[in-house]
Amino acid sequence: MNAFKDAWRAKIAEALSSVAAESGLAAVPLESIVAETPPKPELGDLGFPMFPFAKLLRKGPPLIAQAVAARLASDPETARLGSAAAEGPYVNVRIAKGAFASDVLAAAADPDSTFGRPGSLSGKRIMVEFSSPNTNKPLHLGHLRNDVLGESISRILAACGAEVQKVCIINDRGVHICKSMLAYAKFGEGKTPESEGVKSDRFVGDWYVRFHQWSKEDPTAEAQAQELLRKWEAGDAETTDLWKRMNGWAVSGMKKTYERTGVSFDTYYFESQTYLKGKDEVYKGLEKGVFYKEEDGSVWIDLTDEGLDKKVLLRKDGTALYMTQDIGTAIYRHRDWPFDRLVYVVGSEQQYHFKVLFRVLEKLGFEWAPALYHLSYGMVNLPEGKMKSREGTVVDADDLIDKLRDLALEEIREKGREEAVGDPQAIAERVALGALHYYLLQVSSAKDMLFDPKESLSFNGNTGPYLQYMGARISSMLAKAAGSAAASGVVRPELLVSEAEWELVKTISAYSAAVAEAASRMDPSALTAYLYELSKAFSRFYHDCPILNAPDADLAATRLALSTATLRALKDALSLACIPFLETM
Numbered sequence: 001m002n003a004f005k006d007a008w009r010a011k012i013a014e015a016l017s018s019v020a021a022e023s024g025l026a027a028v029p030l031e032s033i034v035a036e037t038p039p040k041p042e043l044g045d046l047g048f049p050m051f052p053f054a055k056l057l058r059k060g061p062p063l064i065a066q067a068v069a070a071r072l073a074s075d076p077e078t079a080r081l082g083s084a085a086a087e088g089p090y091v092n093v094r095i096a097k098g099a100f101a102s103d104v105l106a107a108a109a110d111p112d113s114t115f116g117r118p119g120s121l122s123g124k125r126i127m128v129e130f131s132s133p134n135t136n137k138p139l140h141l142g143h144l145r146n147d148v149l150g151e152s153i154s155r156i157l158a159a160c161g162a163e164v165q166k167v168c169i170i171n172d173r174g175v176h177i178c179k180s181m182l183a184y185a186k187f188g189e190g191k192t193p194e195s196e197g198v199k200s201d202r203f204v205g206d207w208y209v210r211f212h213q214w215s216k217e218d219p220t221a222e223a224q225a226q227e228l229l230r231k232w233e234a235g236d237a238e239t240t241d242l243w244k245r246m247n248g249w250a251v252s253g254m255k256k257t258y259e260r261t262g263v264s265f266d267t268y269y270f271e272s273q274t275y276l277k278g279k280d281e282v283y284k285g286l287e288k289g290v291f292y293k294e295e296d297g298s299v300w301i302d303l304t305d306e307g308l309d310k311k312v313l314l315r316k317d318g319t320a321l322y323m324t325q326d327i328g329t330a331i332y333r334h335r336d337w338p339f340d341r342l343v344y345v346v347g348s349e350q351q352y353h354f355k356v357l358f359r360v361l362e363k364l365g366f367e368w369a370p371a372l373y374h375l376s377y378g379m380v381n382l383p384e385g386k387m388k389s390r391e392g393t394v395v396d397a398d399d400l401i402d403k404l405r406d407l408a409l410e411e412i413r414e415k416g417r418e419e420a421v422g423d424p425q426a427i428a429e430r431v432a433l434g435a436l437h438y439y440l441l442q443v444s445s446a447k448d449m450l451f452d453p454k455e456s457l458s459f460n461g462n463t464g465p466y467l468q469y470m471g472a473r474i475s476s477m478l479a480k481a482a483g484s485a486a487a488s489g490v491v492r493p494e495l496l497v498s499e500a501e502w503e504l505v506k507t508i509s510a511y512s513a514a515v516a517e518a519a520s521r522m523d524p525s526a527l528t529a530y531l532y533e534l535s536k537a538f539s540r541f542y543h544d545c546p547i548l549n550a551p552d553a554d555l556a557a558t559r560l561a562l563s564t565a566t567l568r569a570l571k572d573a574l575s576l577a578c579i580p581f582l583e584t585m
């Protein structure tokens with residue numbers, strides 16, 4: 001649509017300028033020409049309001065519209081672009097369907113074209129932090145939302161031309177980490193994930209649960225955990241060994257889940273390697289008078305003037321806090337990979353934390369502090385009563401995906417599709433990920449949501465599997481086409497004139513704009529909304545227009561080309577939304 005929109009804007013500017021010249025007035029600049037979408041499709045594809053030019057041209061908008069339309073009608077070049085008519089104060093434009101469709105099909109067929117690659121962020125360096133787990137618990141449902149948001153946003157930004165660096169911070173130190181270590185040291189009897197046949201991050205998480213059981217019986221448990229943290233900070237060899245061992249298990253288990261869900265990172269940061277830098281900076285800020293010391297020795301920042309609060313940056317015993325490490329982490333990140341923007345994908349309950357963090361860095365004088373951005377997202381829960389985990393509150397990511405996969409597998413068996421799909425387990429896994437990711441992305445990130453496993457898997461409706469099914473259907477049709485009449489037809493885009501065909505052409509042409517919008521709003525739900533529009537436009541076309549059985553070979557070939565273009569947009573958008581594409585299902 002854009003090339004045609006721009007060409008029409010230029011034509012309108014030209015015509016207005018010629019009207020102006022007639023009265024000896026200055027030319028009308030291109031920037032002042034705005035294209036709207038007419039309220040009803042009968043009125044045309046684009047509408048240009050003439051109100052803004054009334055003063056300049058000293059004429060009423062309807063008169064201007066008529067003068068512009070008359071000039072366009074006598075311009076032989078405009079015929080290639082379509083036709084224009086005055087309608088009250090508007091110049092309404094009908095785009096030349098054949099020429100437009102021909103451009104859209106050509107762009108979608110050319111692997112080197114800018115189709116879906118708007119370039120709106122070219123030259124920008126954007127770092128995206130997401131997932132960022134703690135090493136005392138396996139990934140849970142909340143991480144699945146975080147992970148797909150972060151991965152998808154990163155892919156969308158890259159599609160817009162940005163250079164993207166995906167990073168993760170593993171929070172691997174602190175008293176909570178010491179709790180699982182302590183429980184293991186006390187009750188572990190040298191067991192390992194291998195000896196117990198348990199996924200290694202789950203194994204570590206189970207000791208964290210065990211700590212809490214034990215702390216109910218033994219009132220000294222908390223103090224013992226604090227003592228262990230002190231030993232860890234002092235570099236005690238035995239403690240460090242245990243810590244390394246358990247963190248190794250936690251992290252390698254999590255990496256398996258990332259691999260399973262298609263998530264990856266360019267760099268992992270570890271809190272244990274950044275918190276000392278944070279402490280350093282806090283001491284520097286104290287010297288500069290940016291922070292102050294309480295009588296008990298703790299270090300604070302006072303942000304009450306700015307409507308924030310007082311916030312502690314170092315404890316009275318000098319140990320670091322969550323905030324302390326984030327100061328060091330941000331500084332190291334900018335040193336390692338100077339960015340134009342750093343996006344933190346973190347839950348909305350940490351909004352206050354990030355406000356303070358950004359102000360602290362600004363006050364410390366880091367000129368890049370304004371480049372920091374918190375992409376906050378809401379909570380995700382399961383409908384009451386379904387799939388409670390061992391503690392009854394959170395659901396492990398792996399368990400949830402297993403459950404979705406089993407449901408998808410059941411469906412494949414019920415439909416008797418086991419043979420047709422080849423490897424039912426693998427297909428079911430991909431369907432599960434498609435269901436999960438689409439469902440999670442479709443709600444705009446700021447909102448809280450419920451994840452309904454059954455609904456996410458439904459094959460009829462606005463779901464991931466429905467879109468995967470659409471892709472499989474187009475793929476099998478294209479495979480069949482090779483031996484059909486369509487193979488001998490000639491693609492003639494001017495044949496795509498019915499309402500359903502034209503709507504589909506326009507929807508495909510809107511793909512790049514949808515990607516750009518998702519990037520500028522930093523919200524993949526703009527992309528899933530596009531996927532839904534595309535699926536609706538395609539179903540209507542598929543229902544209304546016979547493809548392989550079209551009345552003649554050229555029409556069959558042209559409709560097939562339109563299906564191929566649909567598939568290009570679909571495949572690309574699915575990959576930006578982390579939804580696996582399936583050839584068969």
Ligand code: ARG
Nearest residue numbers: 132133134169171326344346
């Ligand atoms: N690990 C933290 C948590 O589970 C989230 C880390 C978010 N990122 C950050 N840079 N603070 O709450």
